[in-house]
Amino acid sequence: MDKTGAAVIGCGTIFDQHARVLHDMEEAELLLVVDSEVTKARREAERYGCEAGSDYRAILERPDIEVVHLCTPHHLHAPMAEELLAAGKHVLTEKPIAHTPKAAESVRAAAARSSAQLGVVFQNRYNESSRRIREVIESGHLGRLLCLKGAVTWSRPPEYYTENDWRGRWATEGGGLLINQTIHTLDLLQWFAGGEIERIAGSVTTDTLGDYIEVEDTAHACIDFSNGVRALFYGTNAYLTNSPVELELIFEQGALLQRRDIVYLLQDGEETELCRPSQTATGAKSYWGVSHGLLIRDFYRHVREGRHFWLDAEEGGRALDLVHGIYSASRIATSIMPGGRGYSS
Ligand SMILES: NC(=O)c1ccc[n+]([C@@H]2O[C@H](COP(=O)([O-])OP(=O)(O)OC[C@H]3O[C@@H](n4cnc5c(N)ncnc54)[C@H](O)[C@@H]3O)[C@@H](O)[C@H]2O)c1
Structure with missing residues (x-):
């Protein structure tokens, strides 16, 4: 060959x-x-x-x-x-x-x-769980997607930043938690939601790493899409462990929950397992997932x-647009909050 x-x-x-x-x-x-x-x-x-x-x-x-x-x-x-x-x-x-x-x-x-x-x-986007969720959305089996949420609670100690000088700086990393760690979950939220982004409210803060980084370590957002879907997002690098990402999607006739990469279906008061990935990553890097290959x-x-x-470039750039939408929303939010410690350009 x-x-x-x-x-x-x-x-x-x-x-x-x-x-x-x-x-x-x-x-x-x-x-x-x-x-x-x-x-x-x-x-x-x-x-x-x-x-x-x-x-x-x-x-x-x-x-x-x-x-x-x-x-x-x-x-x-x-x-x-x-x-x-x-x-x-x-x-x-x-x-x-x-x-x-x-x-x-x-x-x-x-x-x-x-x-x-x-x-x-x-x-x-290549995880079995993500593929399964997209299939349910596209099939319409649970009716229309109404809203969804994603939570990322990870840990990045000061050494993660001090050992590599490009991290934690606006000029070289371009942001912090949002652009580096939670960009994956933001990408999935916008991919699942399926519409164009219409409005973003949110804010970023530096809760624990302020002595080491000039960027954010924590963020929340409320994102409205043109098709009426609303996404809520919370992320932080200030946890003391890297927990599996949690997702929830609410449809007209049921819900999907992702916990530890397993997708559960909630319908008519019953919870069943919809997708258990055949491959799961282990060890310290398990939060990257298994799908690079x-x-x-x-x-x-x-x-x-x-x-x-x-x-x-178009599809892979969407998550960056969302990240920057949250930075812009945060500039507005924190400027009207006395004492806010949010993003400043
Ligand atoms: N997809 C994922 O899950 C995932 C996980 C971790 C990192 N990343 C991404 O991978 C990229 C690298 O991150 P990392 O954590 O490996 O960073 P790193 O700092 O560990 O590695 C970057 C490497 O690039 C080298 N480098 C710097 N300037 C260079 C130049 N001009 N020419 C050649 N080499 C140069 C550095 O010496 C270093 O070895 C980032 O974009 C990061 O966001 C993705």
């Missing part, structure tokens, strides 16, 4: 989730790993049997590299994606698409101009068959 040549830029925390999948894929070959800290790149190149580099621009001169994975800090996603797309490289970028709405707009434009594809990693393989399938990948 002819293999699609791949490179990964950024050999940090998420790197392995990409490299391991590429290593196991018959149709792809990891040729190069790049990190500005070349010792990291060399270490991973040795583990995966490929070349190491410290300057991603070397990829532009490599016709054998067709797909590039971006596992770099948020503020580097847009400039790297734009340059690679202009050179005809397919780009699979980790979330968020960019660190600001303006940068996201440039990525959208670069993707539209390019002959290559851009995909955004929102792997939780599914998304990466799907992206390559589309690239190899010349089909358009669905989680593209």
